[in-house]
Amino acid sequence: MGKKKPLVIVTRKLPDVVETRMRELFDARLNEDDRPMSQADLVAALQTADVLVPTITDRIDAAVIAQAGPDLRLIANFGTGVDHIDVEAASARNITVTNTLGVLTEDTADMTMALMLAVPRRLVEGAKVAASGSWPGWSPTWMLGNRIAGKRLGIIGMGRIGQAVARRAKAFGMSIHYHNRRRLSATVEDGLEATYWESLDQMLARMDVVSVHCPRTPATYHLLSARRLKLMRAGAYLVNTARGEIVDEATLIKLIESGAIAGAGLDVFEHEPAINPKLRKLADAGKVVLLPHMGSATLEGRIDMGEKVIVNIRNFMDGHRPPDRVLPTAV
Numbered sequence: 664m665g666k667k668k669p670l671v672i673v674t675r676k677l678p679d680v681v682e683t684r685m686r687e688l689f690d691a692r693l694n695e696d697d698r699p700m701s702q703a704d705l706v707a708a709l710q711t712a713d714v715l716v717p718t719i720t721d722r723i724d725a726a727v728i729a730q731a732g733p734d735l736r737l738i739a740n741f742g743t744g745v746d747h748i749d750v751e752a753a754s755a756r757n758i759t760v761t762n763t764l765g766v767l768t769e770d771t772a773d774m775t776m777a778l779m780l781a782v783p784r785r786l787v788e789g790a791k792v793a794a795s796g797s798w799p800g801w802s803p804t805w806m807l808g809n810r811i812a813g814k815r816l817g818i819i820g821m822g823r824i825g826q827a828v829a830r831r832a833k834a835f836g837m838s839i840h841y842h843n844r845r846r847l848s849a850t851v852e853d854g855l856e857a858t859y860w861e862s863l864d865q866m867l868a869r870m871d872v873v874s875v876h877c878p879r880t881p882a883t884y885h886l887l888s889a890r891r892l893k894l895m896r897a898g899a900y901l902v903n904t905a906r907g908e909i910v911d912e913a914t915l916i917k918l919i920e921s922g923a924i925a926g927a928g929l930d931v932f933e934h935e936p937a938i939n940p941k942l943r944k945l946a947d948a949g950k951v952v953l954l955p956h957m958g959s960a961t962l963e964g965r966i967d968m969g970e971k972v973i974v975n976i977r978n979f980m981d982g983h984r985p986p987d988r989v990l991p992t993a994v
């Protein structure tokens with residue numbers, strides 16, 4: 664008889680291949696209808712599972728963790744951001760937290776570029792006209808947007824995704840600037856031809872496009888505060904594929920409404936899945952392009968994320984340090 668398989672509770676539906684593998688390896692309780700769990704369901708899961716596999720749609724705060732059962736040893740998050748998990752409270756109860764670092768870098772960077780192009784090049788407005796059947800025909804002065812080649816891009820948070828965006832934006836002819844807690848090595852910086860700004864304020868005041876790529880931690884909540892957003896240039900665009908709460912959304916809306924900021928491409932929102940009706944109005948006016956948090960939504964990416972979750976669980980269960988352990992000091 665082999666070892667007893669760990670009871671792994673997965674809170675949302677995952678790609679079939681991932682679920683099949685999980686069934687083979689674990690005593691897996693899957694969520695076949697993909698109904699989001701209530702807080703009560705979540706607590707019940709934490710009370711019985713050896714391993715919980717949550718996603719960003721689950722709020723695992725200190726109060727929830729306090730009710731975890733004695734068998735719960737690992738929270739193997741399906742996703743990179745762990746701002747919905749109180750990692751410190753988990754650690755205090757000797758519960759390990761892992762994420763899926765690295766596998767959604769390229770997809771998120773691609774979607775960032777899509778938004779970076781979509782807003783100034785009026786992609787959604789144009790697509791609507793073409794689909795409506797009411798295109799009046801080509802004209803030299805119609806549907807004019809703004810060029811991104813030659814413009815200054817300011818990247819906030821130069822980790823894996825920030826650097827992947829920098830590589831792409833460089834190929835699009837933009838000049839790359841960044842603000843990060845730590846400066847990159849000279850080799851990496853030179854490779855990206857990136858300019859480091861120790862002062863976020865100074866960088867914001869000079870950029871044509873600002874793109875957010877830092878994690879959501881207590882230190883980055885409203886990092887783009889009202890004061891900082893007001894430093895942005897009048898023709899500038901903001902792109903956010905990180906987390907909504909990093910940006911003071913109400914102020915961003917006001918600044919776009921007044922023309923103080925030209926527009927924004929947003930994949931994440933401060934109160935998602937609710938989207939501020941004023942943002943929807945700005946989308947109708949072609950000032951913003953809104954996406955429903957799909958930066959990492961590729962089939963390949965989701966399968967890679969599932970594989971990462973499995974590797975983390977297996978390593979942990981075999982008594983090894985899981986590769987994507989999130990330390991409380993990192994959040």
Ligand SMILES: O=CC(=O)O
Pocket residue numbers: 719741742743744745767959
């Ligand atoms: O937003 C998605 C993630 O953090 O994985």
